[in-house]
Amino acid sequence: MSDVLSQSEIDALLQALSTGEVNVQEMKEDTHEKKVKKYDFRRPDKFAKDQLRTLQVIHENFSRLLNTYLSGYLRCLVQVDVFTVEQLTYYEFSNSISNPAVLGIVDFSPLSGQIILDITPDIAFTLIDRILGGSGKPMEETRNFTEIEITLLKTVIKQMIRLFKEPWENVLDLExxxxxxxxxxxxxxxxxxxxxxxLITLNVKIGEVEGMLNICIPHLVIEPILSQLSTKYWFNSSSKESTPDDQKIIESRIHKAYVPIRAIIGKTHITISEFLDLQVGDVIQLDTTINEDIKIYVGNELKYRGKPGMKKKKLAVQIVGVERKEEI
Structure with missing residues (x-):
């Protein structure tokens, strides 16, 4: 906030203007002086701040999915958080990679080009140790990876890559x-x-071991979809109402879903000793008759009545009635 001039200062300023000691034109030129912003042509800014923010939101969702997957797969406490999202040159990124490293080269279809998934050695060795039944303690010294260890890491990285689909679905369908x-x-x-x-850097903590997971996405790869990486577009697409086409897609996927079906011929009670003495050819008496319909469950819900039989020399059940809710 500018300082408030006193009456004596105002009078002095008016006096200076009237006598010519202060030039009004020079004051205007000073006021309208152009501000110059430094720009490094060796490191051009190709990502807008809004686009970097959208990448951060996407990979925050990815980190949550990765956290859930690793916690269940390794059977230990895992914490994954987005540490930084920044733009660099590929030279700066490659120079910062440790040796040895675990660099997963990923085809980012349907976009043309590749991205890199970089896992620091301490996290990689901890993953291997936990997969093989170890405690996941940090290694005292770093060494090269064996072929078996690379194969184990390849299985984990493949699953990590599959987790990219859901966070990116509001932008495009990744494969x-x-x-x-x-x-x-x-x-x-x-x-x-x-x-x-x-460069998206994730901080990964597995038990007592802490390290980094870097995701390198070249500008050339995601340049075709940069216009969709604005926060406004991303949130609008994520909160849009479902259309009739969307409902048809959902219905078709539901129709393809598998559900368990059980046909209960009957029930009975026997003792443990009778169960242990069962032999081939023994007959167990059930609580249903031959002419009685058997009950057919879909999941845990009673839905149909049926008759047992054979079809193409295989056991089968013929549906003869539908159970309504009011009848159950």
Missing amino acids: PKLEKIETNSQFAQIISPNETIA
């Missing part, structure tokens, strides 16, 4: 695929060193 795993950054040159990338 990511792991192409290969490299342990040396020199063999993972997916783009020119001077190209701009978006």
Whole structure:
């Protein structure tokens, strides 16, 4: 807030203007002086702040899914959070990669190009240790990965990549695929060193071990969908009302869903000793008669009545009636 001038200061300023000591034109020029913003042409800003913010929101959802998956798969406490989202040159990213490293080269279909999933060695070795039944304690010294360890990590990374689909679904339908795993950054040159990338760094904590998981997304790969990476577009697409086409898709998927069906011929009670003495050919008397309909359950709900029989030399059940809720 500007300072308030006293009456004596106002009188002095008016006096200076009248005598020519102060030039009004010079004051206007000073006021309208253009502000110059520094720009580094070696590191052009190709991602807007809004786009980086959208990438952060997407990968916050991804981190929650990854947290759930790793906690169940490793059977231990896992915490995954988005640490930073920034734009760098690929040269800066590749220089920061440790050696050895776990670099998953991922085909980011339907977009043309590849991204990199970089797992730091301490997290990678902890994953391997937990998968093989160990306690997941940090290693005292880093070594190269064996072929068996790379195979184990490939299984985990493939599942991680599948988790990309849901967070990105408001932008496009991803079909990511792991192409290969490299342990040396020199063999993972997916783009020119001077190209701009978006680097999403996740902080991963598995038990007592803490490390990083980096997701390198080149600007050239997601350039076709940059207009959709605005926060406004992303939230609008996520909260849009369902259309008749959406409802048809949901109905078709529901129709393809598998549900368990049980045909209960009858029930009875026998003792443990009778159960242990059962032999081939023994007859167990049930609480139903031959002419009585058997009950057919869909899930845990009684839905139909039927008759047992044979079809193409296989046991089958013929539905003869439908159970209504008021009849149950």
